[in-house]
Amino acid sequence: MGLxxxxxVGGIIGWLASLIAGNNLPYGVIGNIVCGIVGAWIGGMLLGTWGPSFAGIAILPALIGSILFVLLLRVVTNILSK
Structure with missing residues (x-):
């Protein structure tokens, strides 16, 4: 049940990050889950575990990390598409 x-939670955070950053992630739900989990990892490394936590994920750092990850993906895909 924990997994x-x-x-x-990772999917919801990834979805919110893609809405805030204004960029649709590829692969739909799977892309949102991956973005949310990677963003939680990035946010945890940069900001720690402050704020509310749910299912082992600190929500605010995970959301900020996911937004950064979505923006990074946008930059990389723009560079590669040129």
């Missing part, structure tokens, strides 16, 4: 909840 399923972790994936759901």
């Amino acid at each position: 399923l909840l972790y994936l759901i």
